[in-house]
Amino acid sequence: MKNFIYDICTKVYFGSDGLDCLGKEVKRFGKKVLLCYGGGSIIKNGLYDKIVAILNSSGLEVFTLSGIEPNPRINSVREGVKICKTNGIDVLLAVGGGSTIDATKWIAAGALVEHDAWDFFSKWSPCDKALPIVSVLTLSATGSEMNAGGVISNPDTNEKIGRIAYPLRPKVSFLDPTNTFTVNRYQTACGSADIFSHLLEVYFAPNDTMFMLDTFIEGMLKTVIKYAPVAMATPDNYEARANLMWAGSWAINGFVGADKSHEWSCHPMEHELSAFYDITHGLGLAILTPRWLTYCLKDDNLDRYYRYGTEVFGIDKNLDKKSVALLSIEKTKEFLFNTLGLDDTFTKIGIDDKHFKIMAKKACEDSFINGFIKLDAADIENIFKACL
Amino acid sequence: MKNFIYDICTKVYFGSDGLDCLGKEVKRFGKKVLLCYGGGSIIKNGLYDKIVAILNSSGLEVFTLSGIEPNPRINSVREGVKICKTNGIDVLLAVGGGSTIDATKWIAAGALVEHDAWDFFSKWSPCDKALPIVSVLTLSATGSEMNAGGVISNPDTNEKIGRIAYPLRPKVSFLDPTNTFTVNRYQTACGSADIFSHLLEVYFAPNDTMFMLDTFIEGMLKTVIKYAPVAMATPDNYEARANLMWAGSWAINGFVGADKSHEWSCHPMEHELSAFYDITHGLGLAILTPRWLTYCLKDDNLDRYYRYGTEVFGIDKNLDKKSVALLSIEKTKEFLFNTLGLDDTFTKIGIDDKHFKIMAKKACEDSFINGFIKLDAADIENIFKACL
Secondary structure (H helix, E strand, O other): OOOEEEOOOOEEEEOOOHHHHHHHHHHOOOOEEEEEOOOOHHHHOOHHHHHHHHHHHOOOEEEEEOOOOOOOEHHHHHHHHHHHHHHOOOEEEEEEOHHHHHHHHHHHHHOOOOOOOOHHHHOOOOOOOOOOEEEEEOOOOOOHHHOOEEEEEEOOOOEEEEEEOHHHOOOEEEEOHHHHOOOOHHHHHHHHHHHHHHHHHHHOOOOOOOHHHHHHHHHHHHHHHHHHHHHHHOOOOHHHHHHHHHHHHHHOOOOOOOOOOOOOOHHHHHHHHHHHHOOOHHHHHHHHHHHHHHHHOOHHHHHHHHHHHHHHOOOOOOOOHHHHHHHHHHHHHHHHHHHOOOOOOOHHHOOOHHHHHHHHHHHHHOOOOOOOOOOOHHHHHHHHHHOO | OOOEEEOOOOEEEEOOOHHHHHHHHHHOOOOEEEEEOOOOHHHHOOHHHHHHHHHHHOOOEEEEEOOOOOOOEHHHHHHHHHHHHHHOOOEEEEEEOHHHHHHHHHHHHHOOOOOOOOHHHHOOOOOOOOOOEEEEEOOOOOOHHHOOEEEEEEOOOOEEEEEEOHHHOOOEEEEOHHHHOOOOHHHHHHHHHHHHHHHHHHHOOOOOOOHHHHHHHHHHHHHHHHHHHHHHHOOOOHHHHHHHHHHHHHHOOOOOOOOOOOOOOHHHHHHHHHHHHOOOHHHHHHHHHHHHHHHHOOHHHHHHHHHHHHHHOOOOOOOOHHHHHHHHHHHHHHHHHHHOOOOOOOHHHOOOOOOHHHHHHHHHHOOOOOOOOOOOHHHHHHHHHHOO
């Protein structure tokens, strides 16, 4: 296992009364707050009014940026940066899911540099400072509320690029499971598929692993398998929403993968899908994941599949390893496509092989693509084809 | 489940090269450092010289406090406080196991108040500030390296009292598994029993629990069961030492018990044992734990034992719940007394029933004693008797 530094300092208010401390926490970082949000669901369900009332009564000066997209665009980031620079914003408050929090992170970074925010991705400009970020999570999925990464899309160049930078980790996050009660069945399924994928990417990373952390990943996989269908069937089930929410944060805050290199597979492939077709991230991951597992299965890595199958799905330990491995992939499909009810092919969601070559080439340029087994552009194209 | 605040901000350098950054990290907090340690094992194994060389070459002014006892005494704390006040110490560096770190915490708190340090325990004087603490861990057991608690003994009053206070959580901890290679077989067993007990106290706490956190506890219990005997047989097995070390920290840093009230059972009982007989904490816990499990077993709480037995020990899920519960206690004994080889009765370690009444009464005064099922002084005396 690798040596590592553990340094995850997001303070989390978890539970149904969390927002009681929102004003106090935001005020720690200054007086002028930029409230960032997405398409307006928080206006419909009343959360927006509640939060603005809290901020106002705490004596904060509130600015707003609305309309942050799913697969958030660099133009939203630029707009936020402009508001920050014009008004001397002290602190950013993201209210939403991963897209809103990701965009807010890069606004926080962009506010403190002279160059255009896209340079963080096109030129890998240094990101060593950012305005403080507070988040109120409304969708369990990306884990952005407790990690230091953010993914931004640029429609002009068909690019969707993720980057991790230490100053981007939220200082405080408010995780109130009741704020996810209004997430619909489909988005709950996609969010759960995203969490599931984060866990599998780390679980199947190629290094020697720390047994204890493997047990945690298995526990979170079982948590998603148990509670995603409950939340889909009964959206206001607190226990289900709470378990999905906390699993979403811990799946990808750096803890369970700390002992490994950060080289993933499905996420870089999916980023190309979303960049070219603007599909929902979790859906793309769901379609890719079982094909990637099948493509990577080799005689010399059966042990990992065996452990996955027996520990997560309870497959009979007495079966031979190859059978367990194949069964574990079937069980994965069953969860993603039957239990979560997600579409199981690219064809069904209107994606054909037109851009596969260029998408495979671009995915290959991602520095993270070497997770589990090394994949070149031809491998990735093959995996894409298997998804048709 | 309870609402909770998650706020665990100890930065951890985990691995075999951790000390490379020791000087840099200590210097963040000032120039004058008080190095606190125990009985001299770090002098014998060379760690003391290594650390002093690092501190000196980093330009730090080094003061020392040696001789901190197992079950650390209030007089050591007083001595440390005096050094801090006399010399204007900026930062404390604890090098050792839980006893050394616990004592260092209360030195850090005592250095910033006028009153005697024992007032923190006898009068529950406020503890809202402390000098910054850095730790280098040499024994996997108490979890003090990543939590905000510390237990101090006062031989004058036969008291051993634990207290948690936010400012006491170490700012930085260095967890290098190779620093535990020299821990002997018996201390490895006692440390593992301590970790095991921390996990069981939370696992059997009486609240509705978060499924995900239960899976983490089960994972850590399995980790201890798997690796404690490996570390005992091959003291320089890095994988075993690393897993025990990280499990020790996460068993009791506040994470897995965040959704529950902090009411424990075996620890308050054991503190009375150590206070009266100065025995090793983990040994006392090992003897108490199975008797406590047996005493608490009722028809209406079988579910918890059933889950414990099937998930942690892999007992057949098809057996009836009562059988699984009884078997789970047998498996617990087997691990503590056969695998770890610890003495299984008070009689074997020279403890008779002489002080049971007063010990039970005192344990009962502990605010934490209501874990799992409520215990009064008569219950505790019965549990003590079952340990003879």
